[in-house]
Amino acid sequence: xxDTIPVLELRKVDKSFGPIDVxxxxxxxxxxxxxxxxxxxNGAGKxxxxxxxxxxxxxxxxxxxxxxxxxxxxxxxxxxxxxxATVHQFGGTFPLMSIGRSFxxxxxxxxxxxxxxxxxxxxxxxxxVKAVQDFGITRIDDGDRLVGGLxxxxxxxxxxxxxxxxxxxxxxLDEPTAALGVKQAAHVxxxxxxxxxxxxxxxxxxxxxxxxxxxxxxxxxxxxxxxxADFKRGDKTREEITDLMAGGExxxxxEANIAGYMETHDGHPPTIVA
Amino acid sequence: xxxxxxKGGALAASLGRLARRQETGSFMGMVVVYxxxxxxxGTTFLGAPGFSSFLNMAGEIGIIALPVxxxxxxxxxxxxxxxxxxxxxxxxxxxxxxxxxxNAVGIxxxxxxxVLVGYxxxxxxxxxxxxxLIITIGTMFGVMGLTLGLSILIAGSTGVFxxxxxxxxxxxxxxxxxxxxxxxxxxxxxxxxxxxxxxxSPYGNWxxxxxxxxxxxxxxxxxxxxxxxxxxxxxxxxxxxVGVAQVxxxxxxxxxxxxxxxxxxxxxxxxxxxxxxxxxxxxxxxVIGTLTFAIVNQGIxxxxxxxxxxxxIIGALLLAAVLSNxxxxxxxxxxSIRKKDMRVPS
Numbered sequence: 001x002x003d004t005i006p007v008l009e010l011r012k013v014d015k016s017f018g019p020i021d022v023x024x025x026x027x028x029x030x031x032x033x034x035x036x037x038x039x040x041x042n043g044a045g046k047x048x049x050x051x052x053x054x055x056x057x058x059x060x061x062x063x064x065x066x067x068x069x070x071x072x073x074x075x076x077x078x079x080x081x082x083x084x085a086t087v088h089q090f091g092g093t094f095p096l097m098s099i100g101r102s103f104x105x106x107x108x109x110x111x112x113x114x115x116x117x118x119x120x121x122x123x124x125x126x127x128x129v130k131a132v133q134d135f136g137i138t139r140i141d142d143g144d145r146l147v148g149g150l151x152x153x154x155x156x157x158x159x160x161x162x163x164x165x166x167x168x169x170x171x172x173l174d175e176p177t178a179a180l181g182v183k184q185a186a187h188v189x190x191x192x193x194x195x196x197x198x199x200x201x202x203x204x205x206x207x208x209x210x211x212x213x214x215x216x217x218x219x220x221x222x223x224x225x226x227x228x229a230d231f232k233r234g235d236k237t238r239e240e241i242t243d244l245m246a247g248g249e250x251x252x253x254x255e256a257n258i259a260g261y262m263e264t265h266d267g268h269p270p271t272i273v274a
Numbered sequence: 275x276x277x278x279x280x281k282g283g284a285l286a287a288s289l290g291r292l293a294r295r296q297e298t299g300s301f302m303g304m305v306v307v308y309x310x311x312x313x314x315x316g317t318t319f320l321g322a323p324g325f326s327s328f329l330n331m332a333g334e335i336g337i338i339a340l341p342v343x344x345x346x347x348x349x350x351x352x353x354x355x356x357x358x359x360x361x362x363x364x365x366x367x368x369x370x371x372x373x374x375x376x377n378a379v380g381i382x383x384x385x386x387x388x389v390l391v392g393y394x395x396x397x398x399x400x401x402x403x404x405x406x407l408i409i410t411i412g413t414m415f416g417v418m419g420l421t422l423g424l425s426i427l428i429a430g431s432t433g434v435f436x437x438x439x440x441x442x443x444x445x446x447x448x449x450x451x452x453x454x455x456x457x458x459x460x461x462x463x464x465x466x467x468x469x470x471x472x473x474x475s476p477y478g479n480w481x482x483x484x485x486x487x488x489x490x491x492x493x494x495x496x497x498x499x500x501x502x503x504x505x506x507x508x509x510x511x512x513x514x515x516v517g518v519a520q521v522x523x524x525x526x527x528x529x530x531x532x533x534x535x536x537x538x539x540x541x542x543x544x545x546x547x548x549x550x551x552x553x554x555x556x557x558x559x560x561v562i563g564t565l566t567f568a569i570v571n572q573g574i575x576x577x578x579x580x581x582x583x584x585x586x587i588i589g590a591l592l593l594a595a596v597l598s599n600x601x602x603x604x605x606x607x608x609x610s611i612r613k614k615d616m617r618v619p620s
Contacts, residue, residue: 076493086493094486096553097479105483106494108476119476 005068006031007201008053008084008170013062015048015225022048024226025062030170030218035192035202037212040222041245046205049222050174053203054086055079066170085163086172087156089179095148099140102147103128103162131161135191153184157191164195171195172203177211189214209241221245297559299598300547303591304566311573319576326453327575332568333458336561337516338535339542340468341509343560345406346543347472348505349485349552350399353410354391355513355539357417359532362387362517364421364434367527371436372429381442381518388514389507391417396503414536422529432529438522447522457519464512469557481505485552541588542567545595554599566591 006029015023023045030036040046051057053064055073063070066082073079076086094102101108104124110117125143132140137157140150147155156176163171173192177185185208192215196202206212212219219236221229221244229236229244236244261270312320338355345352362384370380395413399406425432438447448456472478480501483491492498513535521527546563548555567588574584 077495080493080495088490094483094490094553096549097482097486101479101482102486105479105491106496108479110476117476118474119479 004031007067009065011063011065013052013059013064015052015057016060022225023052023059026227028220028227028230030201030203032201033196033199034217035196035204035215036218036220037216038203038205038220038222039207039209039212039241039245041207044222045225046222050086050172050205053079053172054084083167083169084172085166085168085170086174087159087163087176089175095146097147098125098144099147099158100125100128100143103131103158107166127165131165132158135161135194151184152180153187156188160191160195164198164200168200170201170203172205174205176204177206177208185211207245209238209245213238297547297556297562300545300559300562300566300595303545303594304562304569307566307569307573307587307591311569311577314579315573315576319573322451322453324573324576328565328568328572329458330455331572332564333455333461334516334519335535335538335542335568336461336564337457337464337512338509339539339560339564340464340557341505341512342539343543343546343548343555344468344472344481345505345509346548346550347485347552347555348481348502349488350406350502350505351410351540352395352506352509353407353536354395354414354417355509356533356536357414357421358388358391358510358513359517359520359535360527360529361391361417361421362514363521363527363531364425364529366518366521367434367436368425368428370438371434377439377442384518384521385511385514388510388512388517390510392507392510393503395510396506399506400499400502425529433526435526436521437525442522446519455523457516460515460519465557465561472557482553485554538567541592544599545591547595547599549599550596563595
């Protein structure tokens, strides 16, 4: 893998807001057809990292490289034009719009000429439904249905299918499984695998280690804005990763503590003192 | 008879689809209200006098309700229309009446006032984080004060007279058959343009996206700030248009005219099924809402009822409309997750 040029690479990226360092010397790379899982507890800097990757913010120091060349995103549109697509927790779709309309939002297919452009509803619906069905979501067959009527997993799938359809090369998935049930999450993980099979570079952000291990090739753990660990699939066990995310304190110790407390206190968990 | 069953099934399916359309509820409301007043108002209401009276009102308020509705679909409000109407009337009266300049100059001046106020609204709404309700209340009072102050300063009075040219009168202020105001036809024109904008052209999609989720719309590459400003300019222009038509019709401009349009336009839009939170609504719905509002407002005078009952009916209609909008949204969203409640900081 060392001779391939990563699709997206970060070199010693720092981000500070005034005196506060939110990201510190982040170096990461993700290759074509590979899933990089970005793990971290709340407040570890995952969101800030995404905002720097998708052009909403610019790094204070350090470089972002695409295909080995330095890039600087002027805004979300610029990053999107270079093939970076971000799918947020709730799919970033519009609940009261039809599937066809929300699929093509901002890039509506039109017919007609000059100022008399007509939104081509039929074509939009056909393409949207086909794109989603190609990802294995066969339940979606009517492009006029409202996005709000879809399940959380289907909405994620719709958003991913949309990103792929519009030529994304790097797919950033921000906690796509966080609000989903077990089945729905499995659904999304299958879609992630499909995106990987199609040769996309996927950055999968999550704090659910199980989900990360199901699809990840490469893992990075963020703690307080720095990469605390960077390893390949199979290098670490689930427990080790969870311990890393918890910031060194082992989960087993925590569990033992709680169990011990509960034994001596009629089965009540310890009260939390802030 | 399997064939007839099939036919019945298809009919039921298309009826079902029709029943799920958001305009259907508004339409049924309009029919009920019309029948109610037809029964009370008798032949006068069913004839040309009845039609002209509510169509005249619908025409005037409808021209404003359309762009206000588009703004509401995009998730914004515009209160300032109430003061743009007298401001543009006054501008026309002062330019062409007080100073005696050509009518065309006055009318262009009046319309420019609306465009300018819309542009300022758009700038303030897109450049600050203040809710558009507050901003447009602010501009409404600002424009109101300026209109009053400048009218007294220039013309020395709060009412200015004008004798419009024949062409202006026939184009903007005449009544066909002595009953039907020409604004009704302008309204039809506005409806056609807005229908094209919202439902046929790709811009409609942007407006829905803006009201659905501004942030996602921006990320999808929609120029949200420009679009919002354009919509405010549109509503400012429409309000100014009504102001110009009023001054040409009545041959005079009053500083205090137009306040009733603020709530009335919003009510027309909401009765027509536009969601207060944005993201959903239609031009046909707004038209139906406007007609319903006008029928109640004018129908009351044809019936033997106390005119104050009209306000009660409008209030009840408004509540019924909001309730049905809400249930429409519930159905549309199905069992999907509640967006804001579930957000986990990461």
